[in-house]
């Protein structure tokens with residue numbers, strides 16, 4: 248049996264291009280005592296993949312040229328040499344863009360699926376946890392305040408906005424295009440959504456946020472963040488979660504044009520890296536799972552089929568073609584085989 252995996256062939260310059268990644272075949276080794284073999288079902292592709300492809304001083308080391316691409320997988324155990332795992336168990340723990348993963352038992356986290364696996368890849372996975380901790384620990388919105396969430400139709404933003412509604416805020420999304428804005432207001436229950444592709448973003452925001460902005464859940468940076476920083480109220484909080492509009496830029500990335508408003512309006516801005524919160528996932532999971540179970544938070548996955556399409560799936564995120572959590576499907580999911 249062979250395993251296919253993506254490796255980084257060259258570091259991208261600007262947008263990712265064909266040839267930056269290469270799909271190779273490797274043998275699946277025999278298992279040592281304490282190891283399990285997992286057939287991966289879903290691969291998560293994320294904006295941070297692009298950060299890891301560059302040789303920059305980021306929050307974790309880059310992927311080295313010639314090394315496998317890094318990314319979380321969820322899959323089914325097909326062989327086990329550890330008493331804690333049996334064939335058929337669903338686990339996460341793989342961190343490579345590949346079809347099969349050999350994991351040490353301590354690396355594998357069993358998934359006790361009370362909800363569909365897709366929920367664990369999105370709203371109950373790193374994206375949902377980022378939304379939860381970004382708001383509860385940094386943004387701390389109070390009822391009646393105005394929360395703006397950029398990339399609002401995406402994996403993280405869609406959850407952040409819905410949590411903001413549960414917390415009693417007026418929630419305004421920023422998304423690209425009328426289809427996404429319709430999804431954000433009609434399906435996710437945001438109070439308003441402004442379309443950053445329609446032009447006149449500042450005017451649109453002014454109309455959507457008549458009382459200014461108290462919390463910015465920032466996923467995008469660039470013109471979107473500049474427009475938001477122009478409207479922040481005194482003592483506003485910025486949850487600096489992501490700057491996707493800048494990840495394909497070379498050299499000095501970007502600085503906000505309205506930086507001085509942090510001074511004038513006494514704004515606090517704090518960066519968030521979700522790995523810091525891994526030890527606290529267990530605190531957030533039951534709360535989030537309840538909200539999902541009660542239908543107070545909905546989620547959406549955007550699935551591209553097959554390992555060969557993983558780079559295309561990553562490009563979709565940067566083109567804004569994804570709606571919800573972008574995944575690559577590598578083999579059948581439990582929901583495919585249940586009656």
Ligand SMILES: NC(=O)c1ccc[n+]([C@@H]2O[C@H](COP(=O)([O-])OP(=O)(O)OC[C@H]3O[C@@H](n4cnc5c(N)ncnc54)[C@H](OP(=O)(O)O)[C@@H]3O)[C@@H](O)[C@H]2O)c1
Pocket residue numbers: 293294295373374377398399400401402403404421422423424427443466467469471487488489490491492493519520521522563564565566567568569570571572573
């Ligand atoms: N700090 C952390 O630990 C952490 C964890 C998870 C995610 N994040 C960050 O959160 C952000 C969202 O990540 P995600 O995984 O949830 O992805 P996502 O929102 O599902 O997908 C990314 C979205 O960003 C928007 N976008 C892409 N390029 C853009 C541009 N140039 N200008 C404006 N919008 C652009 C697109 O939406 P539109 O079509 O609506 O423009 C796209 O669909 C990213 O910045 C990511 O790095 C950070």
